[in-house]
């Protein structure tokens with residue numbers, strides 16, 4: 642049995658028996674892992690503060706090869722992200738990032754880029770409260786890390802950087818289309834303001850657009866993610882965010 646120490650973000654936890662948790666975590670060194678945290682729900686358990694969802698912890702896992710569920714041996718909280726507890730919208734934003742990683746980054750093995758993208762977004766929500774650009778930057782970087790970067794600065798089909806102000810946005814092609822390639826698609830042209838919003842959102846910039854436009858930008862990012870991952874999970878935190886965002 643090997644012991645592995647790594648940093649982990651707790652994505653979700655499910656009660657098991659009377660005293661334990663099953664944790665789904667994303668780790669810096671091992672990627673997505675499922676862990677049995679025996680006894681962690683007992684009052685006074687030394688692991689109690691380190692198995693909170695959205696928290697960052699230093700963990701030690703005893704690994705038995707070939708098992709889907711490994712055993713959590715030790716856990717120490719690095720950050721419990723107290724800031725999230727004071728801000729419901731920031732919590733909802735952080736939950737959405739965690740849920741996207743939980744549902745879509747399931748390939749076994751290390752993916753330090755995804756860990757960094759997730760950890761950056763959660764730390765920012767914790768420190769600054771809810772900001773749309775934190776979420777957009779997360780979605781944009783997550784797509785890049787998964788190999789599904791959205792083409793917003795060049796044509797997704799031919800690569801030219803000469804884009805019209807109202808490009809066609811094509812989900813099958815994975816981004817904007819130039820004037821010529823736009824004729825290949827039956828998808829609609831974007832309004833210039835909205836094309837600009839989508840481009841700025843990829844950089845995590847805050848433009849002067851409405852909450853409805855912000856939500857539409859996020860919908861397009863999520864549609865793009867769903868299409869490439871070939872799955873359409875029901876993201877519960879998306880609904881929660883819609884209810885509490887300022």
Ligand SMILES: [Zn+2]
Nearest residue numbers: 796799819822
């Ligand atoms: Zn083109």
